[in-house]
Amino acid sequence: MRFIDEYLKDIKDRGLYREFKFFSGPQSKYISIRDRKVLLMASNNYLDLCNDDRLKEAAEAAIRTYGVGSGGSRLTTGSYELHDQLEKKIADFKNTEAAILFNTGYxxxxxxxxAIADKEWTLFSDALNHASIIDGCRLSGAKIVVYKHCDMEDLQKKIKAYEGNKRLIVTDGVFSMDGDIAPLDKIIALAKENNxxxxxxxxxxxxxxGDNGTGCVEYFNFKEQVDIQVGTLSKALASExxxxxxxxxxxxxxRHKARSFIYSTALSPATIAVSLCSLDIVKNEKNKRIRLLENAQWFQGELRKLGFRVLESNTAIIPLIIGSAEKATKLSEKLFKKGIFITAIRPPTVPEDTSRLRITLMATHSREELKHVLDSLKEAGMELGII
Ligand SMILES: Cc1ncc(COP(=O)(O)O)c(C=O)c1O
Structure with missing residues (x-):
């Protein structure tokens, strides 16, 4: 089909073509790609649990007891005791009354x-919200009012301009491509003030x-003040x-209204067992996230000393801004040749002219490994005239 060929040629010309890199072994800080050992600096597997023996054993035990597929959606034949256990455990972990599982965060x-909003609603949405929030807002048919990223003055102005009693402010807690944390204290104050x-x-x-690893609501010390909290088991929790x-x-x-919950086959028992086990690990192994966040702070400081443009982040996500998509891709390729995997993130995932390397740390990265990444980035960055 011509329109497809033209589209593909256009994105190739603009440095926006995307390709897979296939891993041939488990995901940890080192991965195997075509028999090469590569240091992974781009995964959401923040606590390096994807290849943890305890989680693998939990999955194996669940498969032996329950089999593999779940056989149907939760409301037909896909509900296992494990689903109930996990929902209770997540609610307990997040300190809320109840939880409901979906197949993905998306x-x-x-x-x-x-399920909540329709055309009578107004949704105030941060300009850098994740695609799944944007798509949810669009699908709902509600009026969407986008406010400037984390800009509370702009949000306040827009709240005043769009009165009504069916209104929702929706935001990422941690912005996935920028690594910054939404000013939840201010957002909640504005929300309460304006109902x-x-x-x-x-x-x-x-x-x-957060002290117990439960996320940004705990980070701000807000108990039960956010009406709806979404999360995913696919990142730090190393599951799905x-x-x-x-x-x-x-x-x-x-349970009665969310169509992506009702009309999709439930998560498999093995996946649920992994989540149950990784929640315990998160609770009990605080040292992992302390080390992760300390290393992330140190690493971004070192990048700035080298002359790179790095966005301010209090999380494990460190965005190294390049600007041009082509240059970001070249930098990523050079690093790959040196045995380091960092993905170039380009439009439409991020705004035009803000292409970047989205560097993410894992709790197990050592200072020696991070120093090696800094040396390689320095060399490649100089070769490309970025620093
Ligand atoms: C902020 C945010 N929300 C939701 C998702 C989707 O989560 P999942 O990968 O579980 O679908 C992601 C992951 O890419 C994300 O970054």
Whole structure:
């Protein structure tokens, strides 16, 4: 089809073509790609649990007891005791009344926003919210009011301009491509003042932020003040699946109204068993996230000393801004040749002219390994005239 060929040629010409790199072994800080050992600096596997023996054993035991597929959606034949256990455990972990599982974080956002909002609603959405929030807002048919990234003055102005009693502010907790944390304290204050509901997607805070690793609500020390919290089990928790936590009535409502929950086959028992086990690890192994966040702070400081443009981040996500998509791709390729895997993130995932290397740390990266990455980045950055 001509329009497809033209599209593909256009994105190739603009340095926006995307290709897979296939791993031939487990995911940890070192991965195998075509028999090469490569240092991974781009994964959301923040606590390096994807190849943890305890999680693998949990999956194996669940397969022996329950088999593999779940056989249907949760409301038909796909509900196992394990699902119930995990929902209770997530609610307990997040300190809320109840939880509901979705198959992915993407489906959690889409299902929740469309279950709540329709064309009578106004949704205030941060300009850098994740695609799944944007898609949920669009699908809902509600009026979408985008406010400037983390800009509370702009949000306040827009709240005043769009009055009404069916309003929701929706934001990432940690912004996935920028690594910064939404000013939840201010957002919640504005929401309360104006009688607006709040929804926070804490995909990248869960397991990483807060004293108990429960995420950005704990980081800000806000108990039960966010109406709807979304999270995912696919990042720090090294499993799969999304969830929503909040009041019992919210969860019961979503069970009846969220189409991405109702009309999709449930997560498999092995996946659920992994999540149950990794929640325990997150709870009990605080040292992992302390080390992760300390290293991330140190590493971004060193990058700045080298002359790189790095966005301010209090998380494990460190965005090294390049600007041009082509240059970002070249830098990523040069690093790959040196045995380091960092993905170039380009439009439409990020705004035009803000292509970047999205560097993410794992709790197991050592200072020696990080120094090696800094040396390689320095060399490649100089070769390309970036620093
Ligand atoms: C902020 C945010 N929300 C939701 C998701 C989707 O989560 P999942 O990968 O579980 O679908 C992601 C992951 O890419 C994300 O970064």
């Amino acid at each position: 489906m959690a956002n889409i299902g929740t926003i469309t 607006i509901l709040t929804m926070v997607d804490d995909a990248h805070g869960t397991g990483v932020l 699946g999304g969830f929503v936590v909040g009041s019992k009535s919210l969860v019961t409502y979503l």
